[in-house]
Amino acid sequence: MPIKIPDTLPAFETLAHEGVRVMTETVAIRQDIRPLQIGLLNLMPNKIKTEVQMARLVGASPLQVELSLIRIGGHKAKNTSEDHLLAFYETWEEVRHRKFDGFIITGAPIETLPYEEVTYWKEMQQILDWTTTNVHSTMNVCWGAMAAVYHFHGVPKYQLKEKAFGVYRHQNLKPSSIYLNGFSDDFAVPVSRWTEVRRTDIEKVPALQILMESSEMGICLVQETAGNRLYMFNHVEYDSTSLADEYFRDVNAGVPIKMPHNYFPHNDPALQPQNRWRSHAHLLFGNWINEIYQTTPYDLEEIGTKA
Template identity: 60%
Template sequence: MPIKLPSTLPAFDVLTDEGVMVMSDDQAARQNIRPMRIALLNLMPKKIETETQFARLIGAHPLQIELTLLRPAEHVSKNTSEAHIGAFYQTWDDVKDQKFDGLIITGAPIEQMPFEDVTYWDELTQIMDWTQTNVHSTFGVCWGGMAMIYHFHRVQKHLLAAKAFGCFPQANKHASSPYLRGFSDTCVVPVSRWTEIMQEDVDQHPALRTLLASDEVGPCLIEDTAHRALYIFNHFEYDDETLKGEYDRDVAKGAPINIPMNYYPENDPSLAPENRWRSHAHLLYANWISEMYLTTPFNMDEIGTTVEDLRG
């Protein structure tokens, strides 16, 4: 089954051309099934690019997915048109009385700021608390994952001396986890950040379990059973040339930046980068959706109970 998207959303045509199964609202209304409801709280400046990346991953699943796009009410986007925001996005206040099977909180280019200095931090803390009663499973990505692990466990982020930038091997620490079903012993994940989470800080919290990690760039994927959440500090959702775009941007600005590690063939930026993470990206998000499907209540009013309670 496909992902349900407005036919006028830019991602609709992009994903259709790629062969991803998408359907319009009219088509979805003719199917007598309950779709999985997933919201995307998009904190990235290039919203169209980000919404397409995540829609591509969750749209590859055989279940019908209804995607809701959210934005912070207390932040005005400078890189996406008001027309696009007005046509496709809602605020948390618009949906806070609703229930969702899943919520993705994206990264944001503000990782070097203290959390409390972010203009929409108060709103985000309300949203994170709201997930405990209105969302069955939450997926925090990069800064979004760091914000969640800080809010719920006070695990601090730490500034790096140099940007972690490139494609880094990650070790599979818990092959029996349903979220890593089908994963190889190692996988490669794009990384682009100035901060990190320390494994020794994570180890202080028994409810947290590291699923993927790297000796070079630290924990990658953490499961938080107590809050029905996953935190990933890297970017499985990135397109083939996302790191290239970031590198070219910084080079054009004259900003200090290293060639992204393990990304270009022969470490040569004149060559086309190779995507070595796509299959594991699809696998991770498919496993996340499958686990939601197995544990979420059919009656959405019951969302907010724990996975353990549902499995009885």
């Protein structure tokens, strides 16, 4: 089954061109099934790029998925037009009465700020608490993962001396995990962050289990079975050119930045980078969607009512 998103959302044409099956409201209502309700809390400045990246992975599932775009109500986006937000997004306050089978919380370019200094931290805490009663399973990404593991378990983040930036080899530490079904023992993952969480702190929390790790970049993916949460500290959702876009942005702005590790062919920024993580990104999200489908209640209103 394809993903259901608004026909006029910019991601619609991009995904259709890539071969991702998308469907209109008219087609969706003819199918006598309940689509999975997935919410995307998009905290990234360029929301349209992130919509495409996440919808691409969610839409690759054989199940029918309805994606709802959500934003922080009191925060003004700098790189996305107000018209786009009004046309396609709802604020969390507007959807807080709803139940979702799955919920994705993205990263945000505010890693170096203490959590309590983030302008929308109080609302973020409310949203994280709300996911425990209104969401069956949550996928937290990059800063969203750091914020969630700090909120629920007090796991701190640490400032890095330089930006962790590039494509790094990671190891599959739990091949039997439902979320790593089909994964290789060793695989590439894009990394782009100024902070990190550390193994020693994760290991202090019995509820947390490390699934992916890099010998160079540390923790990548953590599972919390009791809370039905995944914490992805890197960027499997990135496009082939995402790291290049960040690199050239900083170079053009005169910001000191190293060339992304193991990314440009022959370390030549003039050459087109190759995507070596796409298949595992699809596997991870496909496994997550499948697990949601297998375990979520048929009646959405039952979410959060049972242990």
